Amino acid sequence: MDRIEKREFVAELSSVFAETSMxxxxxxxxxxxxxxxxxxxxMREAGVSFKVAKNRLALLALDGTRFDGIGPLLKGPxxxxxxxxxxxVAKVAVDFAKTNDKFVLLGGSLGSQVLNADGVKALSELPSLDALRAKILGLLNAPATKVAGVLQAPAGQLARVFAAYADSQKSEAA
Structure with missing residues (x-):
């Protein structure tokens, strides 16, 4: 890598750190x-980006970001x-680490909160963002369905009463 490529790599990684959450x-x-x-x-299937980075360049990119706490983890390959x-990102990394002994979790950072390997594993056990959204929508939708059912029930009963009354009037007239 020449200097221009290194600068571009650091700038790209800095923009990633500015936009990502984990x-x-x-x-x-x-x-x-x-x-x-x-x-x-x-990683790609789960919407996660994965990059092998030179530690020195990654440290330059981390400088001044909310992820600068992971700097001490950047030693070795x-x-x-x-x-x-x-x-x-936590789920994919933990799942792959379970099946491959050579892939080791060192830690991570959720915003400015630095996590050790156990923290990343604990995070991987939570439901995904899409699963949480589905649960919230289900919780919001259930009461509305129940309210609609309750509101329709009296109208149905009232219609049956009117129909019975009309039938009784017809039988009296005949």
Whole structure:
């Protein structure tokens, strides 16, 4: 990498840190190309970005951002994973670490809150953002459905009473 490429890389990583909500730091020493390809595929499917970064350049990009607390984790062969959905990045990283001994979680940062590996694992056990949205919509929709049912019931009963009254009037007239 020449100086221009390094500056562009630092600027790109800085913009990522400004926009994302969660960054996970991993160590992937000794992984084969096939394993890294499988990891990248899983990350991409979950909407997570994954990049192997030179630690010195990553530290320059972290400087002055809310993620600068993960700086001490950047030692040795590390890679960064990030996403707007904090649970998604944690889930993919933890799930892949369970199946591959060479992929190690070092920690991460949820905004300015620095997490150790156990914190990332705990975050991965939470429901995803989409699942939480679905639950909230279900909770909001259920009372409206019940209210509509309650409001329709008296009208139906009233209609049946009128129909019975009309039938009784017809039978009296005949």
């Amino acid at each position: 960054v996970v730091v991993t160590r992937n020493a000794g992984m084969t190309v096939a394993e890294v390809t499988a990891l990248r595929r899983k 590390t890679a960064l994973a990030w996403s707007q959905d904090p649970v998604a």
